[in-house]
Amino acid sequence: MDQKTRDDLLKLFQSKLNQAMLFYLETCTRCGTCVEACHVYASMGQVKYIAAYRHEIVRRIYKKYFKARGKLWPTVGESKELTEMALEELYEAAYSCTGCRRCMVYCPFGIDTQMIMSIAKLLLVGAGTEPEILTMLADTSIEKGKSLELYKEGFLKGLKNLEKDVVKKWQMEAGETAIPVDVEGADILYVALAGAHSIIPAAAIFNAAKENWTLSFFEAVNFGAFVGDPTRTKLILDRIINEATRLKVKEVCICECGTAFRVMKQMAGKQPFEVSSITEVHARYIREGRIKIDKSKFNRPITYHDPCQIARNGGVFDEPRYILKHLTDDFREMSPEPIYNWCCGGGGGLVALGEDTLDFRMKSARVKVEQTQATGAEILATACENCHAQLDNLNEHYKMGMQVEFLSSMIADALVPA
């Protein structure tokens, strides 16, 4: 690696050193309390997957270039030069971490591995060695934000084709639009994913609840966050903020996507609208009697996988359980309690990398399979696109014989007139 590249990368490193990051980098005593926290280590048993080991890969470079003893006494902290090989190590650490932050619940200090891994991810972006597909997907999202007019017509046409499926799930009154778009003054802006399964059930439920809603032109998922690029993350986020502000909506409702929800909820800053997950909105409809669901629709035991970014990192625990109480009398909670829920193994962009990560995702999520099977449930519900895709893969790979369902689809399928 030439000096210029290294200097540029170190500038990127420096840009990540805010107060919290310094806390995280300066504090770890390598006590090893986090050893059993990571699902990858618990499933595969290799030391390189322990949270503190991952931290140290980044921390050694920090010690080398940002601490005096990197020069005066480099061996004491085993500080390490930033080289091509170091980048490879950073890649392995960052893209085997799903950012689930389970280790944060173990650490006596609460060190956030996802934050430390975001340095690794940014360095990889700077060196052009990040997973290319994630950057491409992020750039596509940004491009869509810039030239919406080009996409608009095709998008609206696509929606027209979906409307009949929405109506099939919930009959509308004559003259009502099944999927409203660009409605100024709507109460809710619903941000979905690029896929019918994320739009049809949600639309049916909004219509059943007689909600004054409008569908966003943009997809919720933030590939900028997956690839760890703060600039792209912000640009992708801003498209939705701008749309919500333009339409003067009261609430932005994020579809079943953990990263999208957390990024919008926690990184949007102070805005004139509320941010909620679709699970929260659905629980509210049931509580207010705006929708009613038929409990006999699913008569097999159900368990629920808490998506890390929505539950442990986003605070939405009670709402999915409230919904499930209305969907079944046989809900089986996973053990241990939700804050300790094992990650599905698909976060941090791993599912988006598809086949490339499939083998690793299957091996690294063995503990998730065991946790799920221990409930004896036959239906595995969740509220995140990534989790759903990963759990589906696990179901097939481990021949779990379960039915993996989106919570919103289950509600839509069980809708009855209120």
Added chain:
Amino acid sequence: MQTIYYIVLVPMVYIAFAVFIVGTALRLIKIFRTPPHPATLQIFPEKRPKWLWALHDTFLFPTVRRHKPLLWFFLMVFHISLFLLIIGHLELFYDFQIFQIIPHQIFLGKGIVGLLAFVSLLYFIFRRFHSPVKELTVPEDYFLLILLLLLVLFGSQMDWARRWYEYGELTVEDYRTYLTSLLYFKPELPYAVTYSGHSFMLVVHVFLANLFLIFFPFSQIMHSFLALPINKLRRG
């Protein structure tokens, strides 16, 4: 030899304290003047009041208790011992009435406290000898633990000699004369401090303490100051 004793007991102590105080202050100022992270780093479900839970996490290590009970036991023993030993050292300067709520001779615990700290440190070192903590360890961890182990051992040895074997040559008054003279920048080394049978123990103890203080601001021992704010981040 007396010159070396003098260097360790006087100028090196001043240098060590200067590095410790200035270094720690500068590092903390630098860290706390860095802009905070723009978003929350909280873990849910949250419990209120958040600051009280952050204090609870900082001082009682609940996560270690749950996942590594033996480590938790020794961590508690070690940190409590450390606290009591700091009180003991303060009492080597003056008699603080407040500490005499439990009437005691100087150094609470009749020598047991140092022994407990020593045993805890032995445990911390030995658990790093095997996998997986072995692979997480860097030389700095061994360096600090061995330094602390020897520091505690040599320090306690002086206490044990006085308390358990009635060794009377090096008295509390001698320590007090030496330490307060340092405090007033009029260094004075009583005869017993440098010429008694235990002078060597004292000099090694002070030498190791100096090394520890010098390394403190640059090491993960900074967790003494950062543990609370970092725990507060997790609690939101």
